[in-house]
Amino acid sequence: MKIAPxxxxxxxxxxxxxxxxxVLDDDPGIAAVLQEMIAGFYTWGEVFAFSRPEEALAWCRxxxxxxxIFVVDVFLNGTSGFFFLDxxxxxxxxxxxxxxxxxxxxSEDVVDMCLASDVTYLLEKPVKPYAxxxxxxxxxSKYVKFAKRLLADPAFARSVARL
Numbered sequence: 001m002k003i004a005p006x007x008x009x010x011x012x013x014x015x016x017x018x019x020x021x022x023v024l025d026d027d028p029g030i031a032a033v034l035q036e037m038i039a040g041f042y043t044w045g046e047v048f049a050f051s052r053p054e055e056a057l058a059w060c061r062x063x064x065x066x067x068x069i070f071v072v073d074v075f076l077n078g079t080s081g082f083f084f085l086d087x088x089x090x091x092x093x094x095x096x097x098x099x100x101x102x103x104x105x106x107s108e109d110v111v112d113m114c115l116a117s118d119v120t121y122l123l124e125k126p127v128k129p130y131a132x133x134x135x136x137x138x139x140x141s142k143y144v145k146f147a148k149r150l151l152a153d154p155a156f157a158r159s160v161a162r163l
Contacts, residue, residue, distance in 0.1 A: 018045030024056045025073040041133050060088040069139050074103035082117050100135045
């Protein structure tokens with residue numbers, strides 16, 4: 001008889017039961033603070049923090065395709081947060097739309113990169129807790145509303161299933 005995996009085993013295998021959040025900042029201290037801030041209010045999934053893009057990329061590639069929320073520093077050592085989002089787009093098609101970019105100092109160029117990449121959230125460091133909470137909860141709300149509509153409207157669910 002096969003025993004179903006525990007939630008911890010599912011998470012370890014990259015199969016969480018919720019909408020997870022990935023935090024990526026090349027400063028480990030900032031990544032940890034952001035993780036702690038989000039974990040303080042976020043109940044719809046797990047919050048994972050990384051300070052090295054290659055570790056975050058491995059985490060993404062080890063998961064089933066789907067959705068997640070991404071809190072990513074614009075400027076990472078040797079690469080950019082936008083390049084990271086491009087790298088995971090095949091596995092997470094809505095990665096850009098579900099991203100919150102953070103940076104030390106926003107500029108017109110950073111805003112233009114966000115707009116060109118379909119990123120709608122940009123926060124400056126030090127990140128204000130309520131601004132971060134609003135951005136994360138707004139992205140979460142999109143998926144919660146969609147799930148409720150799927151459950152409440154069988155015709156809509158059938159049309160989505162045909163896609």
